Amino acid sequence: MTRTITIxxxxxxxxxxxxTLYLDDTGHVAxxxxxxxxxxxxxxxxxxxxxxxxxxxxxxxxxxxxxxHLLASSKACDELLAVRIPPTAxxxxxxxxxxxxxxxxxxxxxxxxxxxxxxxxxxxxKTRNIVGVIQVAPELARQGIRLxxxxxxxxxxxxxxxxxxxxxxxGGVSEPLNPDTRQTTLLAIxxxxxxxxxxxxxxxxxxxxxVDEIEVFANFPTMYxxxxxxxxxxxxxxxxxxxxxxxxxxxNNISSEAYNTFIGEASEDFSYLKSPYYLPxxxxxxxxxxxxxxxxxxxxxxxxxxxDAELExxxxxxxxxxxxSFHYHYARLIEILHGLERIQDILNDPDVLDHRIxxxxxxxxxxxxxxxxxxxGTLIHHYHIDDNGLITDMNLxxxxxxxxxxxxxxxxxxxxxxxxxxxLTEGMLNRVEAVIRAFDPCLSCATHAIGQMPxxxxxxxxxxxxxxxxxx
Amino acid sequence: MKKKILxxxxxxxxxxDDGVGIEVVRRLQEKITSPNCTFMTxxxxxxxxxxxxxxxxxxxxxxxxxxIRPGAINRTQLSSTDPNETYTSSSHFLTPxxxxxxxxxxxxxxxxxxxxxxxxxxxxxxxxxSAIVSxxxxxxxxxxxxxxxDIMEVADYV
Numbered sequence: 081m082t083r084t085i086t087i088x089x090x091x092x093x094x095x096x097x098x099x100t101l102y103l104d105d106t107g108h109v110a111x112x113x114x115x116x117x118x119x120x121x122x123x124x125x126x127x128x129x130x131x132x133x134x135x136x137x138x139x140x141x142x143x144x145x146x147x148x149h150l151l152a153s154s155k156a157c158d159e160l161l162a163v164r165i166p167p168t169a170x171x172x173x174x175x176x177x178x179x180x181x182x183x184x185x186x187x188x189x190x191x192x193x194x195x196x197x198x199x200x201x202x203x204x205x206k207t208r209n210i211v212g213v214i215q216v217a218p219e220l221a222r223q224g225i226r227l228x229x230x231x232x233x234x235x236x237x238x239x240x241x242x243x244x245x246x247x248x249x250x251g252g253v254s255e256p257l258n259p260d261t262r263q264t265t266l267l268a269i270x271x272x273x274x275x276x277x278x279x280x281x282x283x284x285x286x287x288x289x290x291v292d293e294i295e296v297f298a299n300f301p302t303m304y305x306x307x308x309x310x311x312x313x314x315x316x317x318x319x320x321x322x323x324x325x326x327x328x329x330x331x332n333n334i335s336s337e338a339y340n341t342f343i344g345e346a347s348e349d350f351s352y353l354k355s356p357y358y359l360p361x362x363x364x365x366x367x368x369x370x371x372x373x374x375x376x377x378x379x380x381x382x383x384x385x386x387x388d389a390e391l392e393x394x395x396x397x398x399x400x401x402x403x404x405s406f407h408y409h410y411a412r413l414i415e416i417l418h419g420l421e422r423i424q425d426i427l428n429d430p431d432v433l434d435h436r437i438x439x440x441x442x443x444x445x446x447x448x449x450x451x452x453x454x455x456x457g458t459l460i461h462h463y464h465i466d467d468n469g470l471i472t473d474m475n476l477x478x479x480x481x482x483x484x485x486x487x488x489x490x491x492x493x494x495x496x497x498x499x500x501x502x503x504l505t506e507g508m509l510n511r512v513e514a515v516i517r518a519f520d521p522c523l524s525c526a527t528h529a530i531g532q533m534p535x536x537x538x539x540x541x542x543x544x545x546x547x548x549x550x551x552x
Numbered sequence: 553m554k555k556k557i558l559x560x561x562x563x564x565x566x567x568x569d570d571g572v573g574i575e576v577v578r579r580l581q582e583k584i585t586s587p588n589c590t591f592m593t594x595x596x597x598x599x600x601x602x603x604x605x606x607x608x609x610x611x612x613x614x615x616x617x618x619x620i621r622p623g624a625i626n627r628t629q630l631s632s633t634d635p636n637e638t639y640t641s642s643s644h645f646l647t648p649x650x651x652x653x654x655x656x657x658x659x660x661x662x663x664x665x666x667x668x669x670x671x672x673x674x675x676x677x678x679x680x681x682s683a684i685v686s687x688x689x690x691x692x693x694x695x696x697x698x699x700x701x702d703i704m705e706v707a708d709y710v
Binding site for chain 2: 210
């Protein structure tokens with residue numbers, strides 16, 4: 081008799097989702113699905129709206145990633161205007177993107193995942209939280225909060241507010257950099273560099289405690305995709321998309337205008353989240369991963385000295401193990417270090433204070449595509465407009481979507497190891513959640529009240545009867 | 553010696569009465585010129601706020617409440633050791649008490665804290681406030697202004 085375990089909601093992720101595990105007659109996991117149950121509909125509601133509204137409108141998709149949508153949308157709008165934005169505007173946009181990455185990765189690591197890492201997957205949910213982290217590692221907790229605050233302050237310093245600022249506009253940015261923001265940020269960077277290097281040292285000492293998790297947290301070879309700089313270093317704002325195979329060998333370099341020749345989008349009836357795949361390989365074989373771990377698989381180097389040194393250490397991990405999505409945590413820490421170095425470089429450039437920051441034009445093209453690397457991976461905005469500048473068609477592929485095929489397979493892999501349908505322990509279920517958390521999915525959240533909801537697992541038989549139920 | 557006062561209002565201005573804390577802070581900002589008062593608004597309390605909170609002597613928090621009578625104004629002194637406080641597992645959202653507890657646990661200090669709440673009536677999507685909240689807004693602002701004045705006068709003699 082087939083049985084089903086449902087985990088609803090998944091805690092400590094951005095948004096709402098639930099997991100269903102399908103058990104076979106012997107209580108072993110036969111299949112797994114991640115259901116994203118929110119319907120957002122931005123692609124539809126944007127139709128008929130002026131394209132200039134899109135950066136501010138699409139930023140409302142999410143309260144965690146508004147900066148990423150603002151940037152991708154503005155890049156698409158730049159193409160509609162057919163302008164090349166001033167160099168300082170590009171520097172400032174890159175600065176904003178790095179600040180977003182620092183704060184977002186800090187949130188993921190210190191707030192959402194460190195309870196599992198520091199207290200262990202089997203710790204009680206009553207203590208496995210940020211308060212529990214404070215009790216066992218108060219200095220790390222202080223530093224994590226401080227690091228996130230740094231990123232948020234920089235975003236606020238650039239855009240006027242932390243969430244849903246409208247500073248990035250079609251053609252550039254709306255205001256030049258305030259010299260005070262530059263000064264205070266530069267002064268804080270040495271402290272932030274110390275924090276993240278210290279955290280990397282601590283994280284490495286934790287790795288031996290998670291051998292089992294590393295082995296089965298979506299640990300399988302896949303393709304990886306990210307933007308890449310011409311010198312094969314990390315790139316977050318511009319350039320081509322690169323797809324590499326499981327050995328890091330380039331399969332394809334894709335220009336932004338050709339993305340939909342190589343990326344298809346499949347729909348499943350169990351989720352509102354689309355499942356992108358690499359078209360030449362078909363669905364679902366065209367599975368690939370994006371985000372911090374993918375970027376470190378795609379790039380040959382980071383392009384900044386401290387992060388490059390850390391990448392070398394990371395690469396000493398055998399390739400078969402580096403495929404584990406557990407190492408998204410490691411990759412995020414390296415990217416925070418890289419982001420801080422880049423922020424420092426940009427702010428030390430005298431041109432960063434230049435007041436020529438925006439190109440003005442009317443629409444000169446009916447199609448625009450903007451692609452950036454958001455903290456969670458590649459973000460694509462694709463717009464069509466009519467001659468009046470009104471949106472006729474919009475396609476968004478968000479970072480979390482790219483990873484959904486790998487997440488589903490990762491859930492199954494973890495569940496096969498840790499979930500026994502006859503013994504639903506908290507530690508087992510948390511590992512199923514933790515593999516999702518490793519990807520740091522952002523399910524287009526507008527509210528963060530998920531943590532106030534209980535974990536609810538139902539065991540259903542073939543005809544849908546509840547044969548077992550667990551709440552916490 | 554003048555006390556440093558941090559005035560924090562939070563809520564969502566696009567959910568009608570939920571945004572009343574932000575509006576109260578805006579109005580207070582127009583009326584208060586003292587350099588000892590700092591103003592902060594947010595969607596919700598967050599861990600990063602503790603760095604400003606530990607630098608203050610008095611924290612005044614303004615929020616809407618769905619659990620008291622619409623228009624009613626409550627004034628509560630908060631403690632960092634509130635036995636009724638329960639943990640929420642959403643690690644980037646904090647209750648005010650949890651925020652104080654974080655301060656206490658990480659820095660062994662939490663300021664004297666007052667929470668002002670006003671009962672809301674409409675929390676649906678939209679801007680503006682319900683009639684009852686609009687009617688009571690000035691009363692709330694006046695109460696807080698009096699509170700601040702008292703704190704400052706007392707501080708002059710301490």
